[in-house]
Amino acid sequence: MAKLYFYYSAMNAGKTTQLLQNSFNYVERGMETLLYTYKFDNRSGNAVIASRIGLSSKAECFHDTFDIYEDVVKRKTNKTACVLIDEAQFLKKHHVKQLCRVVDELNIPVLTYGLRTDFLGDAFEGSMYLLLWADVLCEVKTICHCGRKAIMNARFDEKGCVIQAGDQIDIGGNEKYIALCRKHYNEKKIK
Ligand SMILES: [Zn+2]
Numbered sequence: 220m221a222k223l224y225f226y227y228s229a230m231n232a233g234k235t236t237q238l239l240q241n242s243f244n245y246v247e248r249g250m251e252t253l254l255y256t257y258k259f260d261n262r263s264g265n266a267v268i269a270s271r272i273g274l275s276s277k278a279e280c281f282h283d284t285f286d287i288y289e290d291v292v293k294r295k296t297n298k299t300a301c302v303l304i305d306e307a308q309f310l311k312k313h314h315v316k317q318l319c320r321v322v323d324e325l326n327i328p329v330l331t332y333g334l335r336t337d338f339l340g341d342a343f344e345g346s347m348y349l350l351l352w353a354d355v356l357c358e359v360k361t362i363c364h365c366g367r368k369a370i371m372n373a374r375f376d377e378k379g380c381v382i383q384a385g386d387q388i389d390i391g392g393n394e395k396y397i398a399l400c401r402k403h404y405n406e407k408k409i410k
Contacts, residue, residue: 221317221328222354225307227335227346229398232361234332236270238303241330243274250300254278254293257306268305276306281314283295288317291325299327305332309388310345315352322354332359337387338374338396340404361398364410369398373409381407 228234242252256268258280269275279294281287281304291302302321304310310318310331318329331353333346350356361368374382374389374396397409 221322221326223322223349223352223356224330224357225346225349225353226330226332226357226359228359229336229361230334230372231271231398232359232369232397233270233272234359235268235305236272236274237359238330238332239268239276241246241275241301242276242298242303245300247328249298251296251298252295252300253302255281255287255290255302255304257309257347258282258285264323269337279379280308283311285314286317287314290322291321291327295325296326301328304329304331304333306351308337308343308346308398309333310349312344312348319352320343323385336373337369338372338385339383339387340371341387343387363398363400363403365400365403367402369400371399371401371404371406372396373399373407375409379409381409 226234245252254276256278266278266280267275267364268278321327321329331349335346361369376382
């Protein structure tokens with residue numbers, strides 16, 4: 220039985236590296252994978268998933284009206300071993316439903332990787348429905364500068380000041396993010 224997996228974490232925990240390693244493992248064994256990432260994420264160029272340690276792979280992009288289920292039906296072969304989704308926090312509720320159908324109707328495992336919370340500590344739509352509906356929840360752990368587990372994402376500007384207002388998705392902004400434990404997030408202490 221195929222399952223829907225949600226690998227969640229704070230920023231910079233190595234989710235994308237895990238995704239690409241997982242895909243590589245399937246391909247190395249002669250199987251195929253279908254990779255997706257969010258359309259408005261320009262960090263790694265259009266239709267490429269790139270990790271911070273230098274791995275990269277081509278991917279299809281999903282956007283708000285894109286039907287992932289239909290795309291998988293169109294592109295799958297008898298060698299398709301799994302579907303991998305990067306930036307899963309940007310999925311909409313209807314995308315998560317589509318991924319459930321890929322698992323339940325096509326019997327193809329779906330592995331999703333995303334942030335649990337945004338920079339205000341609120342839920343992303345995609346992550347919320349994955350937390351509710353996924354068969355398997357896996358935390359990818361990373362640590363705060365103090366050594367505690369980081370579960371929050373602080374957005375800060377060029378002067379190092381923590382930003383606590385603004386859009387949830389800030390594509391192309393000059394802000395940076397850092398993963399912090401809850402205590403240091405609330406104290407706005409980024410190092
Ligand atoms: Zn801390």
